[in-house]
Amino acid sequence: MFEQSEWKIVASEKLRTMWRGQVVSMASLIFLLVSLVMMLAVLAANPYRIVVGGGVGFTLFLTLGSAIAMLVGGIVYLVGLYGLRNIQPEYRTAFYLELVRIVLSLVSGLAGDESLLASVLDIADTVLNLVILWLVLQATGRILGELGREDLVQRGKTVWILNLATTVAGVILVPLGMGSVLTILIAIAALIASLVAVFWYIGYLGRAADAVKESL
16 A cells, blocks of 8 residues: 555655644644743732733633634544545544534534533543554554664654553643642643644654655
């Protein structure tokens, strides 16, 4: 399968598309991190200013901008994954699971943030996200293995460990936050860890795209 140049061309192009989507998503995470740091700074200086001075509205605006950027990055990533669906079965499964995540996200939004259903769907989304990542890494790792790029295969394993660790830490630590300042501090720490994991994933996708292209 992988000796056919046209399939390698598609794989390289779509992996690069997924890379672009992750770059946009990472930018949105950085934007959100800056928003949280600004909120923490305002709270530390004057806890009442964030409410009286319009800080809540400004923070919500920054959060909305981050969410829009994350949505755009997700769409670009999904386009790349769709283009890979016929190259490896795991890509196809990952694409379908991404569609399931979109549906669950819509249902969760309709259910309301405080509902039990929304909480259950949030957990399901977290699990699905890890499963999708694992499928992508498995499929990409098989391609890279065929190309003799064991260095990148090992990098993919590191990406998995980082993402698994940050996800588990986020699920355990964030609910423990007591009080607004502590909650923001934990959220900032979780975001920084997520940025590291995303950074490694971005590097992995970019190098994988280059490796496939170089094998043509």
